Amino acid sequence: MKIRAPTIYDVAKKAGVSITTVSRVLNNSRLANDATRRRVMHAVGQLGFVPKADASLRARKHVGIVGVVLPFFTSPSYVQRMRGVAAGLNGGEFELAVYTVKDRAQLDGYLSVLPLWRRLDGLILMSMPLDAKRTAHLQAHGMEVVCIEFGNPQFCSIEVDNLEGGKMAARHLIERGRRRFAFIGETGIPDHIVHLSDLRLQGFVQGMQAGGIDLPEAYISRRPYSREGVVEQATEILDVEPSPDAVFAYSDLHAAEILKVARRRGLRIPEDLSIIGFDGTDLADYLNMTTIDQQLDESGRLAAEQLISRIREHGRPLQNIRLQLNVIARGST
Amino acid sequence: MKIRAPTIYDVAKKAGVSITTVSRVLNNSRLANDATRRRVMHAVGQLGFVPKADASLRARKHVGIVGVVLPFFTSPSYVQRMRGVAAGLNGGEFELAVYTVKDRAQLDGYLSVLPLWRRLDGLILMSMPLDAKRTAHLQAHGMEVVCIEFGNPQFCSIEVDNLEGGKMAARHLIERGRRRFAFIGETGIPDHIVHLSDLRLQGFVQGMQAGGIDLPEAYISRRPYSREGVVEQATEILDVEPSPDAVFAYSDLHAAEILKVARRRGLRIPEDLSIIGFDGTDLADYLNMTTIDQQLDESGRLAAEQLISRIREHGRPLQNIRLQLNVIARGST
DNA sequence: TTGAAAGCGCTAACAG
DNA sequence: CTGTTAGCGCTTTCAA
Numbered sequence: 010m011k012i013r014a015p016t017i018y019d020v021a022k023k024a025g026v027s028i029t030t031v032s033r034v035l036n037n038s039r040l041a042n043d044a045t046r047r048r049v050m051h052a053v054g055q056l057g058f059v060p061k062a063d064a065s066l067r068a069r070k071h072v073g074i075v076g077v078v079l080p081f082f083t084s085p086s087y088v089q090r091m092r093g094v095a096a097g098l099n100g101g102e103f104e105l106a107v108y109t110v111k112d113r114a115q116l117d118g119y120l121s122v123l124p125l126w127r128r129l130d131g132l133i134l135m136s137m138p139l140d141a142k143r144t145a146h147l148q149a150h151g152m153e154v155v156c157i158e159f160g161n162p163q164f165c166s167i168e169v170d171n172l173e174g175g176k177m178a179a180r181h182l183i184e185r186g187r188r189r190f191a192f193i194g195e196t197g198i199p200d201h202i203v204h205l206s207d208l209r210l211q212g213f214v215q216g217m218q219a220g221g222i223d224l225p226e227a228y229i230s231r232r233p234y235s236r237e238g239v240v241e242q243a244t245e246i247l248d249v250e251p252s253p254d255a256v257f258a259y260s261d262l263h264a265a266e267i268l269k270v271a272r273r274r275g276l277r278i279p280e281d282l283s284i285i286g287f288d289g290t291d292l293a294d295y296l297n298m299t300t301i302d303q304q305l306d307e308s309g310r311l312a313a314e315q316l317i318s319r320i321r322e323h324g325r326p327l328q329n330i331r332l333q334l335n336v337i338a339r340g341s342t
Numbered sequence: 343m344k345i346r347a348p349t350i351y352d353v354a355k356k357a358g359v360s361i362t363t364v365s366r367v368l369n370n371s372r373l374a375n376d377a378t379r380r381r382v383m384h385a386v387g388q389l390g391f392v393p394k395a396d397a398s399l400r401a402r403k404h405v406g407i408v409g410v411v412l413p414f415f416t417s418p419s420y421v422q423r424m425r426g427v428a429a430g431l432n433g434g435e436f437e438l439a440v441y442t443v444k445d446r447a448q449l450d451g452y453l454s455v456l457p458l459w460r461r462l463d464g465l466i467l468m469s470m471p472l473d474a475k476r477t478a479h480l481q482a483h484g485m486e487v488v489c490i491e492f493g494n495p496q497f498c499s500i501e502v503d504n505l506e507g508g509k510m511a512a513r514h515l516i517e518r519g520r521r522r523f524a525f526i527g528e529t530g531i532p533d534h535i536v537h538l539s540d541l542r543l544q545g546f547v548q549g550m551q552a553g554g555i556d557l558p559e560a561y562i563s564r565r566p567y568s569r570e571g572v573v574e575q576a577t578e579i580l581d582v583e584p585s586p587d588a589v590f591a592y593s594d595l596h597a598a599e600i601l602k603v604a605r606r607r608g609l610r611i612p613e614d615l616s617i618i619g620f621d622g623t624d625l626a627d628y629l630n631m632t633t634i635d636q637q638l639d640e641s642g643r644l645a646a647e648q649l650i651s652r653i654r655e656h657g658r659p660l661q662n663i664r665l666q667l668n669v670i671a672r673g674s675t
Numbered sequence: 676t677t678g679a680a681a682g683c684g685c686t687a688a689c690a691g
Numbered sequence: 692c693t694g695t696t697a698g699c700g701c702t703t704t705c706a707a
Binding site: 350394398403 | 699700701702
């Protein structure tokens with residue numbers, strides 16, 4: 010039983026000829042006796058031999074693979090985007106290569122090296138910042154790119170108005186008659202990931218100001234994300250006096266954790282405390298939680314579709330799409 | 343004046359390093375000082391160097407890509423397995439190619455063609471059945487395989503005792519003093535996906551019998567999965583007279599939906615109705631829901647690790663791992 | 676973290 | 692017509 014993939018050496022041995030002969034037969038050189046040729050081809054068949062180079066050097070117009078670069082797919086928002094991408098790839102004409110990136114250096118490495126190899130027809134960048142130098146590099150090597158959560162006039166992009174999202178949250182809570190607001194978000198996000206927490210907070214503050222409400226520092230909590238961390242954040246925020254009657258969470262994941270803490274404390278939701286998340290994940294649905302939907306699946310699907318259409322026809326006009334945000338009002342507000 | 347395309351030798355000379363170092367930089371290996379990396383990339387840019395993919399492929403021991411074949415990653419259980427896989431790939435020495443399969447034909451297509459293609463060092467099959475013919479084909483072409491949720495003596499596999507899982511659910515509910523049980527699961531699962539619902543049901547029934555309890559047909563609901571479908575299933579089951587005081591759901595996703603229906607009906611959980619899910623997903627945690635944990639992340643991680651170790655050393659003994667199931671008791675029971 | 680040197684699978688001289 | 696052998700450009704030990 011062969012374990013390694015067969016090579017021309019194996020074929021040569023099996024056919025009782027030299028590797029040269031095998032090479033010649035495989036390359037249709039006329040320097041090859043017909044009987045020999047048959048012997049070689051028979052061995053090729055027996056071994057199921059496929060020349061290695063052919064496998065990847067298929068002189069195709071494109072290689073049929075698109076890459077997705079993302080920080081991880083631990084959190085539901087990335088998952089739902091990926092789900093959209095998979096849907097947009099539709100049918101499997103393009104394969105999907107996933108690159109999870111854990112720090113700036115690795116990201117830079119991928120961005121500089123991937124375009125050189127030409128093993129990828131295009132790249133979807135999720136929540137990855139892209140400076141002018143990287144952009145130029147990618148363009149110079151003809152790599153098609155779609156950015157999600159990071160606008161870039163040189164490439165297709167799919168974004169959402171995070172500032173407006175914050176405002177929507179504020180408006181929604183104000184409409185619900187809430188008055189003492191709090192925000193729980195992230196900070197210290199590594200610099201290879203796009204940071205949006207502060208933008209949403211800023212919108213939130215603006216939205217509240219428009220309603221004549223203030224957000225004192227004590228009601229703002231930002232910290233690097235971890236499940237335990239959010240529990241602490243929630244605990245601290247709920248302990249502030251007077252305690253808030255509404256919390257806007259940077260993500261549904263944050264909101265879910267806050268909800269748990271609130272329930273454990275015996276708070277009635279939404280009577281004692283309103284909670285609104287951000288993302289529009291399935292999780293929010295299962296938790297019957299109000300959230301700002303940012304059409305995650307759709308963003309992934311669009312990214313894939315745009316990318317493929319640009320791969321097929323390089324001249325296609327760039328699209329910089331801004332998806333609508335919507336409040337999905339549910340039981341937590 | 344040479345017209346020849348530049349090679350790593352040229353790059354190495356220009357950057358004043360060895361070809362080894364150039365190779366490492368090009369492959370984004372972590373063994374490469376940042377300054378060195380920059381020097382090399384600069385030389386690459388200057389020379390307009392493009393690595394020859396076929397030479398690389400030839401010299402490589404393996405291509406550095408593992409594939410995952412799975413039906414979709416819509417449901418949290420797949421996501422968590424994928425998360426584990428990503429963790430097991432650890433560091434990016436291997437890239438991840440994802441193949442989502444929508445029907446039997448597509449599965450067969452991938453399984454017959456991927457081993458020939460040689461673009462993959464190994465394959466992780468999630469919830470995919472594998473007959474003798476496919477097995478032989480994969481083996482014949484030296485493809486390393488790890489099966490999750492489907493035992494196969496020819497390959498590494500990672501499984502869980504679903505029958506036992508059903509029993510555990512029954513025992514847990516009996517301990518909680520429950521007496522009128524119901525089961526909500528799936529049926530009509532397409533034949534390219536491993537079907538486990540009935541096995542869990544069977545274990546559930548056995549576990550109940552051991553406790554002297556019966557499960558009449560009316561308390562068993564099976565249907566092709568959809569969110570609305572589960573809502574209907576739950577509604578119907580809760581309408582049976584006398585109504586059940588405990589439900590075992592085939593998956594956490596089912597359980598989540600049932601929980602929602604129960605709450606909407608004003609049932610107190612767990613006083614009026616106990617709900618136990620299966621999977622041990624984060625979702626169950628967020629919902630404070632009891633579940634049978636099957637160590638999803640761990641299964642993915644192990645699969646990746648086993649696969650890589652077999653790729654590195656083909657002779658390594660096959661491992662057929664059976665992971666432990668655990669009841670995670672939470673507020674829903 | 677780096678480099679020297681021994682491969683990788685295949686093609687291309689060149690000799691027979 | 693066929694085999695020997697020296698590369699090709701890149702990767703992978705292994706030792707420093």
